[in-house]
Amino acid sequence: MQTFPNFTLHLADCIDIIPQLPDNSLDAIFADPPYFLSNGGISVQSGKQVCVDKGDWDKGGTPEHIYNFNRKWLELCRPKLKDNGTIWISGTYHNIFVVQRCLQECGYKILNIITWQKTDPPPNLSCRYFNFSTELIIWARKSPKIPHKFNYDVMKELNGGKQMTDVWRIPSVGKWEKTCGKHPTQKPLRLLYRIILASTNKGDTILDPFAGSCTTGIAANLLERNFIGIDQEKQFIELGQRRRQEIEDKKIAVKLLKKMSEVPNETMVLVNHARKELREMMIEKGLCYLRAGDSKGSLQVTPGFERMHYVLLHTNGEDAQLFRIKKGKEGSFQIWSKETLISRGFNPEHALYYIVIPFENSPIEYSKQLQIKQHLNTFRAKIRPLSDFTGI
């Protein structure tokens, strides 16, 4: 089996390997430890009722065992992080509160608790609970006093120019991520994409002490970070190696990178400022236009553009109105020259070409007022998820 310098794997118990890593060497750790939930409950997989049994490693222990286990590995990890390094641990109620307690006892500082909301959860068969659709991810830093690495602007850009919140709507792991085999608790690449971009830079090193199928390693290498993974099961280490081998194929690497950078199926809204007279004219003609780019009055084409189904027109943050974008035969968006816009009665001044978006010009009622003015640049167009306008 081929080895890769940026992808180091250990087939072992992480309790034995972590102490061998050099102190202050890791920029980030992502850990998806056993949740201890394989206790004979039922769940749904591919539409079929199945017993929750992920493997012996996930069988429930006593509360004391769960505490001692988490305390131990968290204690071992802390000195291995660089002073500005951070750790992410995913879990559910079965383990996450114990993890939170251990983190604090070990001297880490908790930064956020991310709620990963699965956009496609399987149904709850018993119908005696709300459907389980979330997992929690604690983000903590090594030291209470030393500032941590956080790529705030990258996250804001991913979120269409708006500060990213601690609720992440991401689908469960997809078939496209399982081409080399299956792991029973595989995490989606899209989740690791966000985590890695938020807390590391190119060339950084990330450890996953419970690597499983090495989702962390695949996302890390695709984003040009180094990876160290540990798992005690041979079958999973081999699966991780196959996944790493797969992305040696440049075409597959490009495809995976593209897919993991998208948040699919989220309906988006183009939020656009226009001065009063221009806006009235746009509504009358059912046409909205903007420059592409990064300046006043322009729209930066970011992921989500292709899923825009609504346009929200406002004037300097006031009098917002929502319209449905027309689904024309030739697609919803067009590029027009300045002359074409002039021939339609507009008077564009700043560019030769414009993105033109035809919309149905009767406004749609919606109940939640967007705080457009809270954002620094009201004049720049933004792409926002429709869920920001719940109630339509």
Ligand SMILES: C[S@@+](CC[C@H](N)C(=O)[O-])C[C@H]1O[C@@H](n2cnc3c(N)ncnc32)[C@H](O)[C@@H]1O
């Ligand atoms: C929840 S899964 C991780 C799944 C992984 N995030 C992925 O995307 O495939 C936990 C993994 O930890 C491994 N494991 C459990 N206890 C371990 C230990 N003490 N040392 C190393 N690996 C362990 C299991 O074999 C399992 O593959």
